Amino acid sequence: MLDSNGSEIIENAVRKGGVSIVTGSSVQRIMGKVENDQSVGSVFLTNGQQVSCDVVIVAIGVIPRTELVEGTEVKLNRGILVNNCMQTSVPDVYASGDVAEAWDFTLSQNRLLPLWPLAVAQGKVAGYNMAGNKTEYAGGTNMSSLKYFGVPVVSIGIANPKDQNAFEVLVKHDPEKNLYKKIVLKDNVIAGITLVNEIERAGTLFYLMKNHVNVKRFKQELVSEDFGLAMLPANLRRIMCSGCA
Ligand SMILES: Cc1cc2nc3c(=O)[nH]c(=O)nc-3n(C[C@H](O)[C@H](O)[C@H](O)COP(=O)(O)OP(=O)(O)OC[C@H]3O[C@@H](n4cnc5c(N)ncnc54)[C@H](O)[C@@H]3O)c2cc1C
Structure with missing residues (x-):
């Protein structure tokens, strides 16, 4: 859903919220409480760590x-x-x-x-x-819109293109402001949208993506701070505002 830049911003926000994150490891065994093995007491991870807990939530697809x-x-x-x-x-x-x-x-x-x-x-x-x-x-x-500990995130379509040659990637990354925008293009059509901490224009970007609009003329604007309807060509604005693709 996110690449490493986007994940880092979220990871920091979640850790700041007091949550421990373990990556590169999975749950090997769920253990009962010592005094009552009908209740969950801890989990063993594949890295050898044992983590105490009262609840186990499985979210694996x-x-x-x-x-x-x-x-x-x-x-x-x-x-x-x-x-x-x-x-x-x-x-x-x-x-x-x-x-x-x-x-x-x-x-x-x-x-x-x-x-x-x-x-x-x-x-x-x-x-x-x-x-x-x-x-x-x-x-x-694929579409996800979430808020992690106050940080809003939108991720649509391809976040991490595997074949770098087939895609063009536009990025705006400001780690100090926890801001990250990434637009993935294929043949000048939006194939992926990642927005972290500035999601206001997600609807406009998704419209362009869903309707396979060729963005060649204004693609550099897609990650700019001022991006919005006003930056789009007048004929496209008219179509978008009248609601017909
Ligand atoms: C924890 C969780 C969180 C989610 N969060 C989001 C979210 O934030 N945003 C989002 O867009 N989507 C979310 N989803 C996904 C979303 O819930 C599903 O995409 C959506 O419910 C799919 O609808 P459906 O009708 O296809 O299937 P379901 O809602 O799963 O309905 C299928 C029904 O068919 C019944 N059934 C199955 N087999 C049989 C059978 N043989 N005979 C009779 N009945 C049967 C099932 O019991 C069930 O009631 C989430 C899913 C989960 C599990």
Whole structure:
């Protein structure tokens, strides 16, 4: 979700809030309390450390529950395979939400994207199509918007492009102000947005990303402090303000 610059700002904020962070290690064993082994008392980490605790929260990802269609004609990968109408490989069977591998417009491929607004959008598309109104899902992408100990963060799409040659990366980093902005471009179209501590223009940036707007003429402005609607070409502003892409 974040690269090392973004993570460092968050890590500092979380540590300042009194939280200990252990990286590069995972939980090996959960132990009961000495006086009552029905209650959690500590965890052993793979680095040999033992940490006392009263609660263990496991947050290691999402596995879709596909058992309903296992062994049927409905094709599966990690999730249920669907087309852009959310139709499965069986014509009258539709799938949407966490269980479906739907279109990611950033990666240009279908994949699992377990997010609530995407599940809602996909569910609507499935419903329309089941009712005979042919509708296509426009796609979604990874989106997170959180506040860590007072530090707001928005991360959308590709945060850390693996193939550096295929992407252009624009960065504004001010460690003193805990400010970090990173825009990842592919062929002058936004493929990734990371905003730490200055998230006000996330909506405008996401509009440009979702509508595959070519930002070549104004790309240097995307990470500037003053970036906003006023910096966009007039014709684009008109379209954005009238609400039609
Ligand atoms: C801890 C947590 C935090 C999250 N936070 C966020 C967040 O901040 N923002 C965000 O966008 N998303 C968040 N999500 C993800 C979001 O909750 C899901 O993307 C969304 O709920 C998906 O909706 P869904 O209808 O596809 O699946 P679900 O909400 O999981 O609903 C599926 C339902 O189907 C039922 N079911 C499964 N198998 C069967 C079966 N065989 N027969 C009958 N019923 C069955 C299940 O019991 C469940 O009720 C979070 C998820 C978790 C777990």
